[in-house]
Amino acid sequence: MPTQPDANRSALVRRARLANRRLALAYPDAHCELDFNSPLELLVATMLSAQCTDVRVNLVTPALFRRYRTAADYAGAERSELEELIRSTGFFRAKSNSIIGMGQALCERFAGEVPSRLVDLVTLPGVGRKTANVVLGNAFGIPGITVDTHVGRLARRLGWTEEVDPERVEAELNAMFAKTEWTPLSHRLIFHGRRCCQARKPNCAECPIASLCPSAGQAI
Template sequence: MARNTAADAQEVNARLAEEYPDARCELDFENPLQLTVATLLSAQTTDERVNQVTPELFRRYPTAADYAQARRGDVEEIIRPLGFQRSKAGHLIGMGETLVAQFGGEVPCAVEDLTQLPGVGRKTALVVRGNAFDLPGITVDTHVTRLSHRLGLSDASTPLAIERDLNAQIPEAERTLFSHRVILHGRRVCTARSPRCGECVLADICPSSTNPRTDADE
């Protein structure tokens, strides 16, 4: 039976930390440039598929200057399996050009600088900051939005407003990992359709749960 009170964000974080002790960014990367590229490519596809094409891309284009000088058709061919290859190739080449022209070929860490790169919005910027530079931040994707609403942690309708609500509840050092944990839980248990409330470690504190767990379920 649904309840009317919001879950406690730090309790949510603690339980998900125990449930997903290895939660991390699931995109493969070795440096900030690679993560920026992989995150750009992850739109409208899965991290698993991105990881299948990035080894060749990273081999062919190891620096920002390489992307700036790349032939669009060559980039499109490599990333074609991900879909939207024309727009994504344009973003990668534009990213390289902007990094070379404005940032000495290096990926910056400030949100206002990252969002100057073609195709990079606040969500991508926070992914790069949190995982490549260890500068914590909450990344609000569809999973974080859905779970924040279901758990009563935010009733805001925009990603920025949801981020602000969650920032007020989650300690700064935990914000990047909190995002990963919530995303994993959204993918595996609290899905958009037919959430598996009977299997959920948050069921007894979730105001949206349709099948709260009890001690007898343990």
């Protein structure tokens, strides 16, 4: 006989998994919307995506990826030139510093290659868990929940977690879903967050998982 908190917990997990299945039907084409052709390109694009739309990132990366092709290219990049190429993505000074430092770190510690382990990725300047999980999930096929602004907001609205710290949100979602769902679930939540459950105006009237959402219809 399960205790009451356990029963509530398992009901929550069943509701969350049902929502994931409905999101899979609603967004069968959910995928990483950053344009890239290599792990290094995805790493750079993801570093640029902080507080910036992926549409904006995809506007600057074609010229960026033509100018810099290897880790050594980034390591030796001229700061002012790199800054101008990425200026419109915001935080351009910090991002330039991170990208140059990232290139140097790859050359010095990883033979110029992007590492495929989270513990290694997060040692790179400007690379946190979110960026690391994007690279792992989309360039190396290693499952991970990417807790960006959308995933965090939706997980809280859906009542899947009350945590604010992205690492804690990630841990809670990891415990609720099969590992094979971690990356596709992240993509579905991001698609849903952009197209329907937006930060300022959630469209609960047309939301495919409103019946599974404790926040539906409420002013958030």
